[in-house]
Amino acid sequence: MDYVSDDFAPSNILSCNDDSEDHPRNLIPELCRQFYANGWVTGTGGGISIKYNDQIFIAPSGVQKERIQPDDLFVQNLNGEDVIIPKPEKKLSKSQCTPIFMCSFTERNAGAVIHVHSQEVVKLCLLNPENEVKITGLEMIKGIYNEKKGKFYDNDEELIIPIIENSKYEKDLVDTFKIALKKYPSTSAVLVRNHGMYVWGSNWKTAKTQLECYEYLFKIAIFKKIHHV
Amino acid sequence: MDYVSDDFAPSNILSCNDDSEDHPRNLIPELCRQFYANGWVTGTGGGISIKYNDQIFIAPSGVQKERIQPDDLFVQNLNGEDVIIPKPEKKLSKSQCTPIFMCSFTERNAGAVIHVHSQEVVKLCLLNPENEVKITGLEMIKGIYNEKKGKFYDNDEELIIPIIENSKYEKDLVDTFKIALKKYPSTSAVLVRNHGMYVWGSNWKTAKTQLECYEYLFKIAIFKKIHHV
Amino acid sequence: MDYVSDDFAPSNILSCNDDSEDHPRNLIPELCRQFYANGWVTGTGGGISIKYNDQIFIAPSGVQKERIQPDDLFVQNLNGEDVIIPKPEKKLSKSQCTPIFMCSFTERNAGAVIHVHSQEVVKLCLLNPENEVKITGLEMIKGIYNEKKGKFYDNDEELIIPIIENSKYEKDLVDTFKIALKKYPSTSAVLVRNHGMYVWGSNWKTAKTQLECYEYLFKIAIFKKIHHV
Amino acid sequence: MDYVSDDFAPSNILSCNDDSEDHPRNLIPELCRQFYANGWVTGTGGGISIKYNDQIFIAPSGVQKERIQPDDLFVQNLNGEDVIIPKPEKKLSKSQCTPIFMCSFTERNAGAVIHVHSQEVVKLCLLNPENEVKITGLEMIKGIYNEKKGKFYDNDEELIIPIIENSKYEKDLVDTFKIALKKYPSTSAVLVRNHGMYVWGSNWKTAKTQLECYEYLFKIAIFKKIHHV
Numbered sequence: 001m002d003y004v005s006d007d008f009a010p011s012n013i014l015s016c017n018d019d020s021e022d023h024p025r026n027l028i029p030e031l032c033r034q035f036y037a038n039g040w041v042t043g044t045g046g047g048i049s050i051k052y053n054d055q056i057f058i059a060p061s062g063v064q065k066e067r068i069q070p071d072d073l074f075v076q077n078l079n080g081e082d083v084i085i086p087k088p089e090k091k092l093s094k095s096q097c098t099p100i101f102m103c104s105f106t107e108r109n110a111g112a113v114i115h116v117h118s119q120e121v122v123k124l125c126l127l128n129p130e131n132e133v134k135i136t137g138l139e140m141i142k143g144i145y146n147e148k149k150g151k152f153y154d155n156d157e158e159l160i161i162p163i164i165e166n167s168k169y170e171k172d173l174v175d176t177f178k179i180a181l182k183k184y185p186s187t188s189a190v191l192v193r194n195h196g197m198y199v200w201g202s203n204w205k206t207a208k209t210q211l212e213c214y215e216y217l218f219k220i221a222i223f224k225k226i227h228h229v
Numbered sequence: 230m231d232y233v234s235d236d237f238a239p240s241n242i243l244s245c246n247d248d249s250e251d252h253p254r255n256l257i258p259e260l261c262r263q264f265y266a267n268g269w270v271t272g273t274g275g276g277i278s279i280k281y282n283d284q285i286f287i288a289p290s291g292v293q294k295e296r297i298q299p300d301d302l303f304v305q306n307l308n309g310e311d312v313i314i315p316k317p318e319k320k321l322s323k324s325q326c327t328p329i330f331m332c333s334f335t336e337r338n339a340g341a342v343i344h345v346h347s348q349e350v351v352k353l354c355l356l357n358p359e360n361e362v363k364i365t366g367l368e369m370i371k372g373i374y375n376e377k378k379g380k381f382y383d384n385d386e387e388l389i390i391p392i393i394e395n396s397k398y399e400k401d402l403v404d405t406f407k408i409a410l411k412k413y414p415s416t417s418a419v420l421v422r423n424h425g426m427y428v429w430g431s432n433w434k435t436a437k438t439q440l441e442c443y444e445y446l447f448k449i450a451i452f453k454k455i456h457h458v
Numbered sequence: 459m460d461y462v463s464d465d466f467a468p469s470n471i472l473s474c475n476d477d478s479e480d481h482p483r484n485l486i487p488e489l490c491r492q493f494y495a496n497g498w499v500t501g502t503g504g505g506i507s508i509k510y511n512d513q514i515f516i517a518p519s520g521v522q523k524e525r526i527q528p529d530d531l532f533v534q535n536l537n538g539e540d541v542i543i544p545k546p547e548k549k550l551s552k553s554q555c556t557p558i559f560m561c562s563f564t565e566r567n568a569g570a571v572i573h574v575h576s577q578e579v580v581k582l583c584l585l586n587p588e589n590e591v592k593i594t595g596l597e598m599i600k601g602i603y604n605e606k607k608g609k610f611y612d613n614d615e616e617l618i619i620p621i622i623e624n625s626k627y628e629k630d631l632v633d634t635f636k637i638a639l640k641k642y643p644s645t646s647a648v649l650v651r652n653h654g655m656y657v658w659g660s661n662w663k664t665a666k667t668q669l670e671c672y673e674y675l676f677k678i679a680i681f682k683k684i685h686h687v
Numbered sequence: 688m689d690y691v692s693d694d695f696a697p698s699n700i701l702s703c704n705d706d707s708e709d710h711p712r713n714l715i716p717e718l719c720r721q722f723y724a725n726g727w728v729t730g731t732g733g734g735i736s737i738k739y740n741d742q743i744f745i746a747p748s749g750v751q752k753e754r755i756q757p758d759d760l761f762v763q764n765l766n767g768e769d770v771i772i773p774k775p776e777k778k779l780s781k782s783q784c785t786p787i788f789m790c791s792f793t794e795r796n797a798g799a800v801i802h803v804h805s806q807e808v809v810k811l812c813l814l815n816p817e818n819e820v821k822i823t824g825l826e827m828i829k830g831i832y833n834e835k836k837g838k839f840y841d842n843d844e845e846l847i848i849p850i851i852e853n854s855k856y857e858k859d860l861v862d863t864f865k866i867a868l869k870k871y872p873s874t875s876a877v878l879v880r881n882h883g884m885y886v887w888g889s890n891w892k893t894a895k896t897q898l899e900c901y902e903y904l905f906k907i908a909i910f911k912k913i914h915h916v
Contacts, residue, residue, distance in 0.1 A: 043830040043899035064896060117827060122907055126916040139395055139424035140346060143272040155423075156397055166826055168843055194842075195826035209293060212272035220351055226914060227455060229355040368624055368653035369575060372501040384652075385626055438522060441501035449580055456684060458584040597853055597882035598804060601730040613881075614855055667751060670730035678809055685913060687813040 001082040004071045024050040024057035025070035027204055032059065035116060036066035038215075045117030046196065049101035050204050055083055056105065060092040078105065096170040100177055100198055107181050108147060108188075110200035112207040117196040120218040125163055125193040127225045132184075133191065135159045135217050143213035145206060148186040159217070160184065163191045189214055230311040233300045253279040253286035254299035256433060261288065264345060265295035267444075274346030275425065278330040279433050284312055285334065289321040307334065325399040329406055329427055336410050337376060337417075339429035341436035346425040349447040354392055354422040356454045361413075362420065364388040364446050372442035374435060377415040388446070389413065392420045418443055459540040462529045482508040482515035483528035485662055490517065493574060494524035496673075503575030504654065507559040508662050513541055514563065518550040536563065554628040558635055558656055565639050566605060566646075568658035570665040575654040578676040583621055583651040585683045590642075591649065593617045593675050601671035603664060606644040617675070618642065621649045647672055688769040691758045711737040711744035712757035714891055719746065722803060723753035725902075732804030733883065736788040737891050742770055743792065747779040765792065783857040787864055787885055794868050795834060795875075797887035799894040804883040807905040812850055812880040814912045819871075820878065822846040822904050830900035832893060835873040846904070847871065850878045876901055 020026060028048055035041045035048075046065055049058045058074040059065070074094045075084040080102060086092045095101070097115045104110040124133060135141065136158045144153050153159060162180040167173050173192060180190045188210055189199040199214060201207035223229075249255060257277055264270045264277075275294055278287045287303045288294070303323045304313040309331060315321045324330070326344045333339040353362060364370065365387045373382050382388060391409040396402050402421060409419050417439055418428040428443060430436035452458075478484060486506055493499045493506075504523055507516045516532045517523070532552045533542040538560060544550045553559070555573045562568040582591060593599065594616045602611050611617060620638040625631050631650060638648050646668055647657040657672060659665035681687075707713060715735055722728045722735075733752055736745045745761045746752070761781045762771040767789060773779045782788070784802045791797040811820060822828065823845045831840050840846060849867040854860050860879060867877050875897055876886040886901060888894035910916075 039903075042903060043827060043896045045827060045830065045900075045903075064892065117903070119903065119906055122825065123910050126907075126911065127914070137423050138351065139421075140272060140274060143274065154397060155395065166842065168841060192826075194824050205293065209272045213274075216268075216271060216274075216346070216348065219348055220355075223352050224355065227356070366652055367580070368650075369501060369503060372503065383626060384624065434522065438501045442503075445497075445500060445503075445575070445577065448577055449584075452581050453584065456585070595881055596809070597879075598730060598732060601732065612855060613853065663751065667730045671732075674726075674729060674732075674804070674806065677806055678813075681810050682813065685814070 002084050003087050004073075004084050022204075024052045024204075025073060028057060028059055028073060029068045029070060031114075031204070031208060032065040032068050035114075040116035040118050040211075040215075041065040042117070047095040047097040047101070047115040048113070049095070049098070049105075050112045051105060051110070054078060056101070058095050058098055058101065060086070061095045063092065097198075099171050099174045103174060103177055103181070104198065104200040107178065108200060109202070110207070111202045112204040113198060113200040114207050114211050115196060115198050116211065118215060118218075120215055120222065121191050121197045122194060123222050124218045124225075125191060127222060128163070131163050133161045133163060133218075133221065135161070135221055138217060138220060140213050140216050140220075144210055144217075145188050145201060146186045147188055161187055161189055161191055161214075163193055166192050166195045231313050232316050233302075233313050251433075253281045253433075254302060257286060257288055257302060258297045258299060260343075260433070260437060261294040261297050264343070269345035269347050269440075269444075270294040271346070276324040276326040276330070276344040277342070278324070278327070278334075279341045280334060280339070283307060285330070287324050287327055287330065289315070290324045292321065326427075328400050328403045332403060332406055332410070333427065333429040336407065337429060338431070339436070340431045341433040342427060342429040343436050343440050344425060344427050345440065347444060347447075349444055349451065350420050350426045351423060352451050353447045353454075354420060356451060357392070360392050362390045362392060362447075362450065364390070364450055367446060367449060369442050369445050369449075373439055373446075374417050374430060375415045376417055390416055390418050390420055390443075392422055395421050395424045460542050461545050462531075462542050480662075482510045482662075483531060486515060486517055486531060487526045487528060489572075489662070489666060490523040490526050493572075498574035498576050498669075498673075499523040500575070505553040505555040505559070505573045506571070507553070507556070507563075508570045509563060509568070512536060514559070516553050516556055516559065518544070519553045521550065555656075557629050557632045561632060561635055561639070562656065562658040565636065566658060567660070568665070569660045570662040571656060571658040572665050572669050573654060573656050574669065576673060576676075578673055578680065579649050579655045580652060581680050582676045582683075583649060585680060586621070589621050591619045591621060591676075591679065593619070593679055596675060596678060598671050598674050598678075602668055602675075603646050603659060604644045605646055619645055619647050619649055619672075621651050623651050624653045689771050690774050691760075691771050709891075711739045711891075712760060715744060715746055715760060716755045716757060718801075718891070718895060719752040719755050722801070727803035727805050727898075727902075728752040729804070734782040734784040734788070734802040735800070736782070736785070736792075737799045738792060738797070741765060743788070745782050745785055745788065747773070748782045750779065784885075786858050786861045790861060790864055790868070791885065791887040794865065795887060796889070797894070798889045799891040800885060800887040801894050801898050802883060802885050803898065805902060805905075807902055807909065808878050808884045809881060810909050811905045811912075812878060814909060815850070818850050820848045820850060820905075820908065822848070822908055825904060825907060827900050827903050827907075831897055831904075832875050832888060833873045834875055848874055848876055848878055848901075850880055853879050853882045 044062050047059050056076050060072050072086050072092055076082050101113045104113040139155050141153045141155050141159050144159055146153050162184045164176040164180050177190055189197055191197050199211045201210055273291050276288050285305050289301050301315050301321055305311050330342045333342040368384050370382045370384050370388050373388055375382050391413045393405040393409050406419055418426055420426050428440045430439055502520050505517050514534050518530050530544050530550055534540050559571045562571040597613050599611045599613050599617050602617055604611050620642045622634040622638050635648055647655055649655050657669045659668055731749050734746050743763050747759050759773050759779055763769050788800045791800040826842050828840045828842050828846050831846055833840050849871045851863040851867050864877055876884055878884050886898045888897055
């Protein structure tokens with residue numbers, strides 16, 4: 001295990017070439033700023049992890065997500081062993097969502113996993129005491145990937161997303177998360193009641209665009225529930 | 230047909246002179262970032278096409294709209310034949326809205342067409358089972374162009390916008406879209422239930438400002454329906 | 459009367475010294491971008507005018523407000539005579555709100571007047587069939603200037619804002635606007651039903667901050683009406 | 688007492704080294720811009736104070752919060768004596784919240800205090816005639832610090848936040864504020880009915896992230912009250 005090298009200090013990242021825009025050390029801080037602006041990761045909430053070659057890049061825990069720097073990230077391998085960690089003087093700890101992130105990588109072969117403290121998810125679950133949400137008849141369903149069929153949904157198919165109950169500690173969600181993955185082999189997201197959502201995809205682009213589609217669909221679903229239409 | 234030349238690689242665009250701000254290769258990425266910030270083209274949804282001289286510039290399909298680059302665009306002529314396409318290594322495909330875009334160019338002599346996955350449109354159509362929306366008595370109606378009369382509406386005129394039903398594939402909307410154009414010769418927009426809106430104008434400015442006026446009017450229309458005022 | 463000199467072409471403005479940040483040619487474009495981001499001047503709606511020495515600077519009519527350039531402005535004297543106008547090739551016309559702007563300058567000795575197509579105003583007037591809005595008991599009332607008493611309101615005073623009915627043309631609002639000014643000598647704003655709001659102050663800062671206070675107060679007033687609290 | 692030196696004129700701040708990003712002269716203007724964008728300090732409302740070594744940095748009163756400059760701040764010591772004040776030609780006065788800020792520094796050993804004119808707080812208090820707000824069962828409670836226990840809340844604990852009544856002048860809130868601090872030793876925030884909120888933490892980061900958590904929690908609490916879920 002190594003500490004992050006000076007190559008990934010902010011000053012170097014800023015001068016890196018164009019191709020590296022897609023490197024997780026650049027992408028994760030940028031995406032977190034975008035998610036913060038959408039209200040999805042305020043108050044240190046939420047998290048993100050991206051697989052890059054055989055390395056898993058993970059955002060730190062309990063920090064302002066819109067201020068993450070490239071050298072704040074943790075890197076571990078697929079066995080969960082640390083490869084590179086931030087310099088000790090930064091006093092950072094790895095995201096508490098790490099066990100769930102790893103679960104998505106190993107059980108679903110995800111390329112990226114995002115955790116958001118979405119108000120829409122909390123509101124929708126408040127209106128929906130069942131352990132799943134069903135959505136149908138909206139064009140935006142086409143943006144969601146059916147993991148079982150290996151293709152995006154048609155807009156005349158029914159989307160079913162599991163809801164699991166919240167736990168006292170993030171790590172205690174792993175068991176019910178795994179059960180939801182098995183019971184809902186098509187889903188690319190799991191909602192956590194009173195808490196938020198985990199969403200993943202084969203790469204960061206499909207994870208992010210699905211997150212946006214889910215948020216859109218949930219806003220409409222809340223509107224329908226409230227106004228009985 | 231040609232592949233996009235290196236003249237339109239991002240690095241060159243950034244150094245181009247002021248006049249070219251209005252070139253579709255600059256405008257389309259800029260407008261898409263603005264529409265994304267408004268929540269109109271999230272999750273790869275939506276699209277835009279601008280006519281420039283005799284060339285039709287079209288955004289790519291299924292990509293993050295806020296990250297489109299100048300050299301990502303497709304260019305075809307008015308007969309629908311490709312003139313310039315993005316480099317093959319970009320693996321981009323032309324917007325699935327292309328048949329509807331072309332329909333607006335040929336049937337209405339549009340200069341620009343915008344497609345948005347607007348939540349306001351979806352909500353308004355949910356509250357409105359009819360196949361048209363009627364709006365009256367609001368100042369903002371003045372911002373909508375009456376295509377039949379060849380002038381902007383007065384604020385004491387009634388605005389009627391057609392709603393068509395959604396289809397499984399975007400291309401299958403063409404027939405009902407054409408019928409709506411004929412039945413509503415005044416309209417500069419067609420709503421697609423559970424999906425979004427197409428709006429066009431004689432140039433990109435009137436297409437964009439009408440989009441903004443429609444969104445404003447729909448927000449008020451939803452408020453009126455919900456609160457019975 | 460002169461056409462705008464090259465001194466106010468965008469390239470020169472950008473290199474001007476710090477003090478000129480408060481010059482209307484810089485302020486008006488900047489404030490319009492801010493108002494646009496707040497949804498107050500979308501779809502070419504709204505307008506602004508600032509008095510500077512004895513010159514009245516006025517935004518152009520029917521243009522995208524977030525894209526106004528320093529050399530797009532009209533300048534007239536207090537008698538309404540043109541002093542400097544944009545170059546003819548820009549094909550710009552003066553704001554249709556000009557008669558109302560001038561009315562605020564002459565009747566109330568305003569230093570700046572802002573017109574917004576605020577959705578909050580439209581919604582509040584829909585909920586309020588009376589010809590005035592009364593607001594009381596909120597801290598933010600302290601941000602509103604009582605023009606009659608020549609001081610800001612206390613938070614235990616009642617704020618009364620007149621509503622006038624909309625007209626077909628902006629210029630036809632002048633008569634009822636003047637009547638409202640006389641009937642409500644304390645007010646620094648007039649609401650126009652189904653349309654928006656005019657708000658003014660002794661300088662651009664008090665006009666803008668009062669606009670923000672009114673918007674805040676109207677959002678709370680709508681909430682109270684809707685939820686009966 | 689000194690006037691602010693030229694070392695803190697904007698031009699010097701811009702060229703300062705990285706470490707000084709956390710200096711209150713940079714942080715306060717930056718945070719105020721962020722709070723303004725969230726709608727928390729519009730119309731000159733709100734305020735912020737940060738303790739740095741033994742100096743208390745305080746934002747000016749009655750100004751546009753998104754336009755504060757580094758050399759606009761007041762500095763006093765823990766006894767409330769002025770140490771550095773802005774140049775007289777700026778005509779600035781110290782935040783009217785200063786007595787409450789000082790109260791948080793002395794009674795709770797805060798490192799930073801934020802005052803926001805939050806619409807969520809006003810709405811929640813309108814729905815809640817009691818003199819306290821109770822929130823339970825939401826993950827985001829984990830972001831709130833229990834000042835009595837000296838640790839962050841668990842998500843299965845009940846959060847109780849005191850509401851005090853508004854007064855005519857900000858300084859007259861001090862007595863009831865102090866009573867609330869004593870009656871609610873766990874709280875890190877006090878709500879002021881029809882007005883807004885004071886929130887503090889051991890440093891600016893915990894003050895800001897708790898502000899975000901409270902706002903999130905209040906939005907959900909309002910949703911639950913309105914929709915009876």
